[in-house]
Amino acid sequence: METELVVIDEKHINAEAEExxxxxxxxxxxxxxxxFPTETVxxxxxxxxxxxxxxxIYAAKGRPSDNPLIVxxxxxxxxxxxxxxxxxxxxKLAKAYWPGPLTMIMNKSDKVPFETxxxxxTVAIRMPNNKIALELIKASGGYIAAPSANxxxxxxxxxxxxxxxxxxxxxxxxxxxxxVGIGLESTIVDLTSDVPMILRxxxxxxxxxxxxxxxxxxxxxxIDSSSTLxxxxxxxKYKHYAPKGTLTIVSGAQExxxxxxxxxxxxxxxxGKRTGVIGxxxxxxxxxxxxxxxxxxxxxxxxxxxxxxxxxREFDDEGVDIMFSESFDDxxxxxxxxxxxxxxxxxNVVFL
Ligand code: TXA
Ligand code: MG
Numbered sequence: 001m002e003t004e005l006v007v008i009d010e011k012h013i014n015a016e017a018e019e020x021x022x023x024x025x026x027x028x029x030x031x032x033x034x035x036f037p038t039e040t041v042x043x044x045x046x047x048x049x050x051x052x053x054x055x056x057i058y059a060a061k062g063r064p065s066d067n068p069l070i071v072x073x074x075x076x077x078x079x080x081x082x083x084x085x086x087x088x089x090x091x092k093l094a095k096a097y098w099p100g101p102l103t104m105i106m107n108k109s110d111k112v113p114f115e116t117x118x119x120x121x122t123v124a125i126r127m128p129n130n131k132i133a134l135e136l137i138k139a140s141g142g143y144i145a146a147p148s149a150n151x152x153x154x155x156x157x158x159x160x161x162x163x164x165x166x167x168x169x170x171x172x173x174x175x176x177x178x179x180v181g182i183g184l185e186s187t188i189v190d191l192t193s194d195v196p197m198i199l200r201x202x203x204x205x206x207x208x209x210x211x212x213x214x215x216x217x218x219x220x221x222x223i224d225s226s227s228t229l230x231x232x233x234x235x236x237k238y239k240h241y242a243p244k245g246t247l248t249i250v251s252g253a254q255e256x257x258x259x260x261x262x263x264x265x266x267x268x269x270x271x272g273k274r275t276g277v278i279g280x281x282x283x284x285x286x287x288x289x290x291x292x293x294x295x296x297x298x299x300x301x302x303x304x305x306x307x308x309x310x311x312x313r314e315f316d317d318e319g320v321d322i323m324f325s326e327s328f329d330d331x332x333x334x335x336x337x338x339x340x341x342x343x344x345x346x347x348n349v350v351f352l
Contacts, residue, residue, distance in 0.1 A: 004173040005164070010037070010131050020175070021132065025139025027172045028053070033060060035149040035163040036136050037177030038128035040101045040186050040202070041156035041309070042163050043072065043146030044171065045136065048082075051115035054145055060170040063152040067235045068118035069145040070103050070186075071125050074137040082112050082123055082143065089191050089213050096212045099129035101182055101203040105190040116145050118234055126186055132177045148185060149174075154316075155241045155309040155344070158183050162313055183306035184336050188233055189216070198222075199233035201336040203305070222339050241344040243312045245276070245320050249345050251327035252352030258286045260352055261324045265289040268322040276315045278325035280304075291318050301333045308337060312344055 006024075008017040024034045031053050033046045044061060046053030048071040058065045071082060076094050079086050083106040090104055108123035117123050128134065137144050148156035151166040160176035167174070187202030189209060198206055198218045209216045221231040248264075250257045265275040265288060275289040284294045293311035296303035315323055325345070330338040342349070 001169055001172065003164075003168050003171055005160075005176060006173065007176045008132055010177050013131060013135065018135070021135045022139050024136055024173055024175060025141070028136075028140035028144065031056070032172035033057060033170075034136070034172060035157075035160070035167060035174040036133055036146075037160070037175065037180055038072075038130045038133045038146075039181045040128070040184060041158055041180055041182075042149040042160065043128075043133070043144075044149035044163075044167065045072070045140070045144040045146040047141065048072075048116050048143040048145035049111060049113065049141075051113040054113065054115040057145060057147060060167055061147060061150070061152045063147065065115075066118045067147075068120055068124060069116050069147050071112065071116065071123055072133065072137055072144040072146050073125060073127050073142060074134045075142070076127065078142050079106070079125060082109055082125065083107060084109050087191060089196060092212050093189070093191075093209065094127070097204055097208070098127040099134065100127070101129070101186040102126060103186045103188045103200075105188065105192055105199070107192055120234075122190075122192055124188065130177070130180075132175060136175070153240060153242060155243070155312040156185055157313075158306070158309050181306075182302075183309060184333075184340060187336070190232065193217075197232065199231070200236060201333075201339050203333055203336065205332050205335070207332075236343075241309065241312060241340050242346065243315045243320070243323060243344065245274075245315060245323050247312075247323040247325060247345040247348065249325050249327050249341060249349045250352065251349060254283060256352040257326055258283055260350070262286075262288050264324060265322065273321040274319055276318070276320035276323040278308075278311055278323070280326060283326065289324075291315070291320060298328075301328075301337065304328060305333055305337050308340060 006020045103126040149163045187204040188200040190197045276291045277287045277289040278293045280298045295307045
């Protein structure tokens with residue numbers, strides 16, 4: 001299949017861009033697939049109400065079909081049609097954080113096919129905060145099922161180039177809307193349990209949800225590496241975000257971390273391996289690996305979140321075999337950063 005590529009500037013959606021979005025909407029209405037930018041990561045969109053579209057999404061990503069998709073909407077009122085009723089909690093959260101990086105799980109209506117929800121009776125819903133995404137959702141009939149636009153298991157794309165890398169020839173169109181703002185996928189909160197529960201940490205933190213609802217719990221499996229329980233979001237059980245080489249997180253005092261990583265990368269290099277390190281402003285000049293990524297200032301969590309997936313992807317592009325990353329503080333959005341990093345490393349952590 002020939003994949004069309006169009007470039008659209010989110011800040012200047014001119015007549016030509018509107019035309020392209022309309023065209024993309026038609027593709028989705030007819031059962032095709034379009035990759036598009038959101039504020040979190042790029043999504044791979046199809047008609048959420050069309051079971052054939054969802055099947056195509058799973059096929060294009062190579063994703064297990066028991067891993068449900070998020071339905072993206074552009075109008076809060078559209079929740080009604082795809083759920084069996086909208087709770088007070090859902091309304092409050094939507095009002096506070098939509099459009100934005102928050103996905104809510106609710107009981108689905110019979111309008112949503114089980115192909116979209118991976119066989120579950122619940123549906124994940126989010127309204128993205130990106131103009132291109134919102135216009136596209138409207139142009140396509142209102143309900144776009146969209147997982148991250150990567151091959152299953154790889155880091156989610158933060159630029160269109162990575163959608164091309166993973167999906168060129170497999171989908172109808174890719175909309176290049178530049179680099180995304182946040183860089184990590186949305187927070188997922190399950191509103192079907194007695195106490196709302198975070199199933200995937202993201203930019204919207206537990207504290208931010210607590211502020212609106214008064215209470216929230218966190219699925220333990222997402223932060224505890226020793227947990228043997230099954231995560232409640234089916235997707236969280238799969239190996240994810242992983243670069244092709246081996247990644248180890250090193251935790252400890254800065255000096256010790258630098259010394260340990262330098263000694264390990266030196267060993268790996270003597271074995272003929274290409275080495276890589278993920279560090280921060282204050283440490284990158286101290287590392288001796290073949291390739292060193294700087295995620296920015298240690299206390300600037302938003303930048304770290306923004307840069308993480310790009311760094312992991314670049315390691316792949318550069319053919320790095322052995323990688324080490326510094327560990328990060330897990331408060332606020334740091335919890336999402338560490339959740340993704342731990343998954344990318346297969347929970348391989350060295351404590352010094
Ligand atoms: O930021 C995001 O959420 C991005 C952009 C494109 O919107 N999307 C995204 O989708 O990250 P995906 O498919 O890569 O991740 C969706 C996660 C998976 O872990 C899946 O198991 C979980 O959401 N999920 C979806 N529906 C669910 C449901 N009904 N119950 C529990 N977990 C669900
Ligand atoms: Mg994903």
